[in-house]
Amino acid sequence: MITEITGVIATYGITLLLAWPLSGYIVKVFRGDRTWSDFLHPLERLFFKISGINPHEEMNWKQHMKAMLTINLVWFVYAFFALMFQDKLPLNPDGNPGQSADQAFNTAISFVANCNLQHYSGETGVTYFTQLFVLAFLQFVSAATGIAALIVVFKALKEKTTTRLGNFWDIFLKAITRILLPLSIVIALIFIFNGMPASYAGKDTVVTMQGDTVNVSRGPAAGFVAIKHLGTNGGGFFGANSAHPLENPNYITWMTEMIAQVVIPVAMVFALGLFIQRKKFAYVIFGVMTIGMICLLIPSMQQEMAGNPAIAHMGIQQATGAMEGKEVRFGAAATGYWSTVTTIISTGSICGWHDSTMPLTGLMELLGMMLNCFYGGCGAGILNYYIFIIISVFISGLMVGRTPEFMGHKLEAREVKIAAIVTLLSPLLILAGTALSAWVVTHHPDARWAVKPSTWLNNPGYHGFSEMLYEYTSSNANNGSGFEGLGDNNIFWNVSTAFVMILGRFVPIIGPVAIAGMMASKKYVPESAGTLRTDSLTFGVMTFAVILILTALSYFPALVLGPIAEYFSL
Numbered sequence: 001m002i003t004e005i006t007g008v009i010a011t012y013g014i015t016l017l018l019a020w021p022l023s024g025y026i027v028k029v030f031r032g033d034r035t036w037s038d039f040l041h042p043l044e045r046l047f048f049k050i051s052g053i054n055p056h057e058e059m060n061w062k063q064h065m066k067a068m069l070t071i072n073l074v075w076f077v078y079a080f081f082a083l084m085f086q087d088k089l090p091l092n093p094d095g096n097p098g099q100s101a102d103q104a105f106n107t108a109i110s111f112v113a114n115c116n117l118q119h120y121s122g123e124t125g126v127t128y129f130t131q132l133f134v135l136a137f138l139q140f141v142s143a144a145t146g147i148a149a150l151i152v153v154f155k156a157l158k159e160k161t162t163t164r165l166g167n168f169w170d171i172f173l174k175a176i177t178r179i180l181l182p183l184s185i186v187i188a189l190i191f192i193f194n195g196m197p198a199s200y201a202g203k204d205t206v207v208t209m210q211g212d213t214v215n216v217s218r219g220p221a222a223g224f225v226a227i228k229h230l231g232t233n234g235g236g237f238f239g240a241n242s243a244h245p246l247e248n249p250n251y252i253t254w255m256t257e258m259i260a261q262v263v264i265p266v267a268m269v270f271a272l273g274l275f276i277q278r279k280k281f282a283y284v285i286f287g288v289m290t291i292g293m294i295c296l297l298i299p300s301m302q303q304e305m306a307g308n309p310a311i312a313h314m315g316i317q318q319a320t321g322a323m324e325g326k327e328v329r330f331g332a333a334a335t336g337y338w339s340t341v342t343t344i345i346s347t348g349s350i351c352g353w354h355d356s357t358m359p360l361t362g363l364m365e366l367l368g369m370m371l372n373c374f375y376g377g378c379g380a381g382i383l384n385y386y387i388f389i390i391i392s393v394f395i396s397g398l399m400v401g402r403t404p405e406f407m408g409h410k411l412e413a414r415e416v417k418i419a420a421i422v423t424l425l426s427p428l429l430i431l432a433g434t435a436l437s438a439w440v441v442t443h444h445p446d447a448r449w450a451v452k453p454s455t456w457l458n459n460p461g462y463h464g465f466s467e468m469l470y471e472y473t474s475s476n477a478n479n480g481s482g483f484e485g486l487g488d489n490n491i492f493w494n495v496s497t498a499f500v501m502i503l504g505r506f507v508p509i510i511g512p513v514a515i516a517g518m519m520a521s522k523k524y525v526p527e528s529a530g531t532l533r534t535d536s537l538t539f540g541v542m543t544f545a546v547i548l549i550l551t552a553l554s555y556f557p558a559l560v561l562g563p564i565a566e567y568f569s570l
Helices: 002-031 036-051 061-084 101-112 128-158 168-193 221-230 251-275 279-306 331-344 359-371 380-400 413-443 461-476 491-520 537-569
Strands: 204-207 213-216
Touching: 002 168, 002 251, 002 331, 036 168, 061 101, 061 128, 061 168, 061 491, 101 128, 101 491, 128 168, 128 221, 128 251, 128 380, 128 491, 168 221, 168 251, 221 251, 251 279, 251 331, 251 380, 279 331, 279 359, 279 380, 279 537, 331 359, 359 461, 359 537, 380 413, 380 491, 380 537, 413 461, 413 491, 413 537, 461 491, 461 537
Parallel strands: none
Antiparallel strands: 204 213
């Protein structure tokens, strides 16, 4: 156990050491300074020339969002039809069939939304063509979309008064060519040298040690897994995701995958301070996020290392912790760390089954996604945190009896209304979806559907409720992990979670960008003695309290019915 904990501490420490220089590089790229990657400029210029885009044309926030939504719609249509007709496309050595319309609808939206919720198994549900030219492609562009939206907010916060917030296409392309692609190549090479497959061969036939003949899926996994984690996507090349020995061969790849999924979210926090020249403000945000992560991490690791009390009551010792659903290569502590990080960050990859984690660990996983602002996904994490900042500034202004101000601009009714809509949307989607599914299971279990609701849940009672709650929470948070006791590949779950993913992805992006853009267009108000300091410890505590209170008020009843009740039942 000591070795596992040491590995966790070392992994997080290396992440911080890499995040700091990366943040400086990110700022130089989007500020237009000279960097080592400038040799890619001719390639970018060629892309803009072919597409007829002027990368120097300044856009306001509305034009940014119009461009973002338009191109995402194009990607969805492309992915939807490619997945439906993948059996007629090349690079399908295993002869996998095309997806049904409802499954393709869910999968396309899932990867466009950076969620990567998978209602299929990678070995049989997709082909090499769709893995690479649809899903891996979407993992690049969805991550770049989040980064581009955040850079717009950076530019709005930096300027005193402006409507000129850069060019979406220029920011978006540089996010891929200057950040995601180079880092993915390095990470993929580490994976390849550690045994992760990168071939186009079909299934390999092997004979196991006990004499069984099995077919083992292979494929170009290394590059896919690299952007899967770096872009906080999380979709598994194989059905078992990063618990699969070919998708996560050893502890070196485990550490690499953990570092990859955390490094950009942390670097973007530091980049915020450098970009707007308010380092202390960024340090406060980083402190709140890190404390939030630790508050979720410690109970998770403790619960997994302590073992299952139901097994302990049988007189069975659990020296290695609660090992149901765990990979023995990584152990309970490392799996607890992964489960926390992958849910506070919208990666959603797994190295052990979340469905088998202890009830309090499941509670922490759910809370991480419900909060969705402790580091968070590429760009999206700070955008979500920005909403809580706006609410905190508004409440603080009411408490002292003066008009709220943030970064030299008046915070008025329309900005607060947008923040309130974004904040209330998540509980609405999660709780309404869970309530609907619970009602169907309870009152219409034998409905004459293709898949009867009575067959959805592999676990009754509290855990079955948690499975449904987790599915909608994961969809809304653009996470994609799941309590896999849920039978979700049917029209009800494919369609309902798809709409939750759409709204849960784009409303929390549009809202912060709209607020930042509207505030940047206002007259700049110089700071005075009465200006609220947002770079202070007091404001950090205030923001942390707002995050916890809003989450507790919204979700506590549902959590009591699920993981908390299950904990007390053991």
